[in-house]
Amino acid sequence: MENTMVLNQKNLAAIADRIPCPAYDRSELTAGMVHIGVGGFHRAHQAFYTDNLLGEYGVSEWGICGIGLREGDRKIHDILKNQDGLYTLIVKHPDGTIESKIMGSLVDFLLGIDNPVAVIDRMAHPDTKIVSLTITEGGYNFTASTGEFDFDNPDIQHELKHPDNPKTVYGFLTASLKKRRDAGLPAFTIMSCDNIQHNGDVAHDMLLTFAKRQDAALADWIEQEVRFPNTMVDRITPVTTQADIDYLQDTHGIKDEWPVTCEPFIQWVVEDKFSNGRPEFEKVGVQFVPNVKPYEKMKLRLLNAGHSVLGILGAIHGHKTINACLEDETFVTYLRAFMDKEASPVLDAVEGIDLNEYKDSLVARFANPNIKDSVSRICSESSAKLPKFLISTLEENLARGGSIQYATLVIATWCYYSDKGVDKNQQSIEIIDAMSNELHHASKQTQVDPLAFVKQESLFGNLAQNDRFRNLYVDTVRKIYEDANIKKYMQDLI
Structure with a gap:
């Protein structure tokens, strides 16, 4: 003009x-x-x-x-x-x-x-x-x-x-x-x-x-x-x-x-x-x-964790933007399964909120084709985000005997992401994280000690000592290192 x-x-x-x-x-x-x-x-x-x-x-x-x-x-x-x-x-x-x-x-x-x-x-x-x-x-x-x-x-x-x-x-x-x-x-x-x-x-x-x-x-x-x-x-x-x-x-x-x-x-x-x-x-x-905590927990465990689920899995699959993930039916189904089976059961009652409508709105917002939020931005500083957004949900589900398989796949994929720095097509991934060196060092030991990544207590606490998580994580991370076909493992769970 x-x-x-x-x-x-x-x-x-x-x-x-x-x-x-x-x-x-x-x-x-x-x-x-x-x-x-x-x-x-x-x-x-x-x-x-x-x-x-x-x-x-x-x-x-x-x-x-x-x-x-x-x-x-x-x-x-x-x-x-x-x-x-x-x-x-x-x-x-x-x-x-x-x-x-x-x-x-x-x-x-x-x-x-x-x-x-x-x-x-x-x-x-x-x-x-x-x-x-x-x-x-x-x-x-x-x-x-x-x-x-x-x-x-x-x-x-x-x-x-x-x-x-x-x-x-x-x-x-x-x-x-x-x-x-x-x-x-x-x-x-x-x-x-x-x-x-x-x-x-x-x-x-x-x-x-x-x-x-x-x-x-x-x-x-x-x-x-x-x-x-x-x-x-x-x-x-x-x-x-x-x-x-x-x-x-x-x-x-x-x-x-x-x-x-x-x-x-x-x-x-x-x-x-x-x-x-x-x-x-x-x-x-x-x-x-008077009390914002139920609202913030809902948002962090559904929107922010949902973003990280799409971001980490999408990065290894090769999707570049969040809306591209939502154009992939496997990712849509997996995201909703995580929200329904793992995140929602550990939320508090939220006055005035219909959880199903809220989750529907999240899927629609993530899919906005004109936003094109990059997967690399969503994955940035995952070391600061995942303990609050995702790992806390996993810990609560361990305590209550709930599902942990969807979050565990994300964590195992995060290990591979931190170690290899490439997607399944060997294309380089931009990793932005203040702890990138520590994450890379720990993940690099995975093929010697499959629990090396989750033994970082500053991020994972005592998760590596939990028998149920440990057995599932070791099996999952082994599969990913053998074949980084993330979409196949997502489909196996849904």
């Missing part, structure tokens, strides 16, 4: 003639929320809800200041600073309809690695009422099998010795909360939006464990004053591609360096416990409940 316009505040009025843009006065916004970890999901979810609230109800005190704590955050920081915090949300419907809209709820972005004092000051500012987090499972700094805080992390050791020069989320939170306490300001709420069961409780336990070691008196104040609501978040948000960037420029004449794509479905369930006020998100569809 001719006359391409760069996305920024100066061009916003002209861009509004092309696609919907914020109608509210962004210059009047203050940052009532600070968000650590500005990735695609945050921008498609919390920032989307916030943009709707700002636009529909005229509130000005709930803008978002983004925070990046890692060098890896520099690219998104630089792009969003150049675009005045503006970005395009591209919603892709299963029928091919595409809705694009400019989001304006991000009002600032700071990099902790460049200026930690500025980040501490922003979080300690009286305007800040909520600090929210999407820092991935690995950002919480605990050992998967024990749940214990990892004090051996060199950055944590640094923060204990130098509390005024933080590096991790814990150092920044304690430094800013100390500043608020000393200034007589109320505490902010810490709101995790990560896919971790009981995410608020985990944030509470990890921060308090750290704070007690760093400053016991501050830890007592945090325990009394800071609230940590559990939340359940849901919206499939694939990695932005060059094709998405080109689409905006070719179709609408808008140059956005990092738009976000997502599905139309969105859900957010939040425990209504806050330290210092909150936005009225219920006006834009957020569900506030």
